[in-house]
Amino acid sequence: MRPKxxxxxxxxVWLVLGVAYFLIPLLATFLFSLRSIQTGKCCSLAxxxxxxxxxxxWHTLKVSFLLALxxxxxxxxxxxxxxxxxxxxxxxxRPVIAFFALIPFVVPPIVLVVGLLNIxxxxxxxxxxxxxxxxxxxxxxxxxxxxxxxxxxxxRSIDVHTLTEASQSLGARWPTTLFKVILPNIRTAALAxxxxxxxxxxxxxxxxxxxxxxxxxxxxxYVNETQPYGAAALTGISFAITWAAMLSLLFIGRKRAAGSxxxxxxxx
Amino acid sequence: xxxxxxxxxxRDFGTVKALDGIEIRLDxxxxxxxxxxxxxxxxxxxxxxxxxDRPDAGAIVVDGKDITGVSPSKRDMGMVFQxxxxxxxxxxxxxxxxxxxxxxKSKTDRRTRVGELLELVGLGHAGDRYxxxxxxxxxxxxxxxxxxxxxxxxLLLDEPLSAxxxxxxxxxxxxxxxxxxxxxxxTLYVTHDQEEALSISDHVAVMYGGKIEQMGSPAEMYSMxxxxxxxEFIGTMNRxxxxxxxxxxxxxxxxxxxxxxxxxxxxxxxxxxxxxxxxETVDLAPAxxxxxxxxxxxxxxxxxFLGPVTRLKVVGGGASLIADVxxxxxxxLPVGMRVVARLPAEGAxxxxxxxxxxxxxxxxxxxxxx
Numbered sequence: 001m002r003p004k005x006x007x008x009x010x011x012x013v014w015l016v017l018g019v020a021y022f023l024i025p026l027l028a029t030f031l032f033s034l035r036s037i038q039t040g041k042c043c044s045l046a047x048x049x050x051x052x053x054x055x056x057x058w059h060t061l062k063v064s065f066l067l068a069l070x071x072x073x074x075x076x077x078x079x080x081x082x083x084x085x086x087x088x089x090x091x092x093x094r095p096v097i098a099f100f101a102l103i104p105f106v107v108p109p110i111v112l113v114v115g116l117l118n119i120x121x122x123x124x125x126x127x128x129x130x131x132x133x134x135x136x137x138x139x140x141x142x143x144x145x146x147x148x149x150x151x152x153x154x155x156r157s158i159d160v161h162t163l164t165e166a167s168q169s170l171g172a173r174w175p176t177t178l179f180k181v182i183l184p185n186i187r188t189a190a191l192a193x194x195x196x197x198x199x200x201x202x203x204x205x206x207x208x209x210x211x212x213x214x215x216x217x218x219x220x221x222y223v224n225e226t227q228p229y230g231a232a233a234l235t236g237i238s239f240a241i242t243w244a245a246m247l248s249l250l251f252i253g254r255k256r257a258a259g260s261x262x263x264x265x266x267x268x
Numbered sequence: 269x270x271x272x273x274x275x276x277x278x279r280d281f282g283t284v285k286a287l288d289g290i291e292i293r294l295d296x297x298x299x300x301x302x303x304x305x306x307x308x309x310x311x312x313x314x315x316x317x318x319x320x321d322r323p324d325a326g327a328i329v330v331d332g333k334d335i336t337g338v339s340p341s342k343r344d345m346g347m348v349f350q351x352x353x354x355x356x357x358x359x360x361x362x363x364x365x366x367x368x369x370x371x372x373k374s375k376t377d378r379r380t381r382v383g384e385l386l387e388l389v390g391l392g393h394a395g396d397r398y399x400x401x402x403x404x405x406x407x408x409x410x411x412x413x414x415x416x417x418x419x420x421x422x423l424l425l426d427e428p429l430s431a432x433x434x435x436x437x438x439x440x441x442x443x444x445x446x447x448x449x450x451x452x453x454x455t456l457y458v459t460h461d462q463e464e465a466l467s468i469s470d471h472v473a474v475m476y477g478g479k480i481e482q483m484g485s486p487a488e489m490y491s492m493x494x495x496x497x498x499x500e501f502i503g504t505m506n507r508x509x510x511x512x513x514x515x516x517x518x519x520x521x522x523x524x525x526x527x528x529x530x531x532x533x534x535x536x537x538x539x540x541x542x543x544x545x546x547x548e549t550v551d552l553a554p555a556x557x558x559x560x561x562x563x564x565x566x567x568x569x570x571x572x573f574l575g576p577v578t579r580l581k582v583v584g585g586g587a588s589l590i591a592d593v594x595x596x597x598x599x600x601l602p603v604g605m606r607v608v609a610r611l612p613a614e615g616a617x618x619x620x621x622x623x624x625x626x627x628x629x630x631x632x633x634x635x636x637x638x
Contacts, residue, residue: 162353165320166411168340169347170367170418180366184357 026239033232040229047233056219057234064216067131068201071139072194075147078140080190083148084182087155088164094152101148104141109206113138117211131213138207139200146196154189158182195245202238269332271296271454272317272422277326279312279478286312287323288478294471296331297452299445301465304475305501310458313475314426317456319343330421346415350427352407354399360386360410361395367418385413388447405436412444416451423448423455429464441468462502466490474498496619499544504579506550506589508543509621512536518613523586527562527611531618544617550591552580555606563610564589568603582609 007015036044051057086093104112116138120128127133160182167177183190205217220238224231270293279287287309294300302310315321317328319340327336335343354363361382368378386392389409399407408428415423425444429437445468448455459465465472466486473483474497482494493499496507510520510527518532520543529543555565566584578598582589589609593601601607 158356159351159353162349162351163355165318165340166347166349166353166355166414167366168320169318169343169345169424170414171341171344171370172366173341176370181355181357185355 026236029232029235033229033236035229037227037229047227047229048237050227050230051223051233051237056214056222060214060216060219063131063214064202067135067139067215068198070132070136071143071201072197074136074140075143075197076190076194079144079147079151079193080183080186081178083151083155084160084178087160097148098152101145104145109142109204110210112141113207113210116141116207131208131215134211135208135213135215138211139197139204142200142204142207143193143197146200147193150189150193150196151186154186157189158185198245199242202241270294271298271331272456273327273329274313274317275327275329277313277316277328278324279309279316279321280324285478287316289326290475290478290480292473292480292483294454294456296454298470299448299455299457299468300471300473301457301459301469302473302475303459303462303465303501305460308475309478310460310475311426312478314424314456314458317422318345318347318424344418344421345424346418346420346422347424348408348411348415348426348428350430352399352404352411352431354402354407354410354414356399359396359398360391360402360406360413363399363410364395364414364417367414371418381417382413385417386410388416388450389413389443403436404432405440408432408440409443412447416447416453420453423453425455425457427458427460430459430461437464444468466502472502474501476501493544493617494619496542496544499617499619504547504590504592506543506545506547508545508587510541510543512539512541515539523564525564525585525587528613529611529616529618530614531616535618540621542619542621544619545589545611546615547579547590547592548577549612549615550589551610551612552582552591552593552597552601552607553610554601555608560608560610562613563608565606565608568601568605568607571598571601571603580607582607 031042033047034043034045035041035047037046037050083097086097107115116134120134120137122128123133127137163181163185164177167181172180203217204215205221208215208218209221216238220231220234223234272292272294274290274292277287277290278285290309290313292300292313302313304310312321316323319335319338323336327334329335330343354360355366358366364382364385365378368381373381382395383392386395389412391406391409391413394402394406394410399410402410411428428444429440432440441464444457448468457465457469466489469486471483472486472489474481474489476497482489482498484492489498489502493502493505499505500507508522508527510522510532512532512535513519513521513526515533515535515537518529518535520527520529520532520541522543527543532541532543535541564582564584564587566582566587566589568580569583570581572579572581573595574592576595577592578595580591580593580598580601582591584606591609
């Protein structure tokens, strides 16, 4: 008979403290969002009603989501082949790219946006005046470190050289090798990078505000100034969206692991 | 005309000459092993044939066509790698099917061929398993089936068994040979394991320092090594630096002892030669008196148990010899005993001794002295 596993008291205390640290603010925000807009007392869904029936909510959410998808698509198209090439042919460039990937962490967004506004001034209005142009370009830069380090970890976990050569010896050309052999084996890393990019775009305020674009975080800030209970409800909703994204990553990752094993299979 | 030709291939990596003008000619259906220590250039040669690297000079010709500049995806070379190279996101069946899919074969043809090949490598039951659900030996079998699926012009195997345990290695190498003979496929096999190379090849090419030291049948390589390096790399060899005393009767001198060696007949007096004697041809007996002709008297220094035989090291009078005797006989020749080591007059090989450093060779097995 197996002995019963007991959790040490100190471990249980730390676990409760850790959970409380994350859950109490969320719970407080949720309870705050349930207060009546008129009376300020519990419990009413008016704040959620206000948010969900606000045309700006859906509009800005759509803009930010499309921006996030565009950022993810551009980042993947740009970085997957580049990092693949670096791992395969130019491994000496990796530290250089890793250094550049840290720059968005070092340069504050407020400095970045001023630079971007200057650099892109004079570009066509379909780019400069549209979130899908100017903002997407900026967000690809912001997402670069997250995307790079996620993908880099993915490429490190597989034997890029052997898989590529095996594929080529079987007659596959570069696109087939990349999409059929390499990409499926770094899928989890690509998804991780994508959801981090999604989280950044859904939460980015400085660049959008200074460049005068109306995105979801701008709407969140506006509601926060005018409707405190609505802002709390909106915070809860944005948390739910982020969690849904993270859970889908977890779900896809687990499904992948159950189906085809660890991504490190095939390591030299 | 040979089916596969490697013509004067050169490949440098910085100041290191990985390949220094190697020449190989192989007929269709033949099995050649490139054998040598680490860094001798054998894998570089294989990668050049596969197209993963380009030679600095020379040409690779298959079936009369120069393929030196052809990309690896268009060469039709089946390759089995040293590392487990199955695509982790695909089942065994999908791995084998990959090359056929790339070639646009119909689904029916693909399924039939995949089924046949998995049966051929003894994995008909494991087609739906992913690589992580297969053992190392099974993964290499799938890799072999995958390489064979495309009906390659040449099968290339880069130390495919080195990551496997000894028993599986022996079993799988026999299967590789069986399949190669069954399909009649021209095969280039890279290994550093001499036993592996000798047991499955039609020809063996021993490489050292980017050059082919000698190429021949396994029997030739073992019994007639052309260079001191080959002599010691393939099997174990006693190397006796000697001086010719009388070319008329084949008398040579080593460590103060006169030996008669047939191979030394016709040599000029004073020539420096290397006498090569296999340990299994050295006869040992307890020393009673001054010893007989063609023999050394020495003391047993170590005994190393090797299974059916035991290896004895005998040192005496400035000479050092290794002799393999049956384990039963070795029990009568304990460490410390004075013995007579008799050398065969006819079985010894002779090589001209050239000046210059000797190549670094593999270590002898560590003696387990009794």
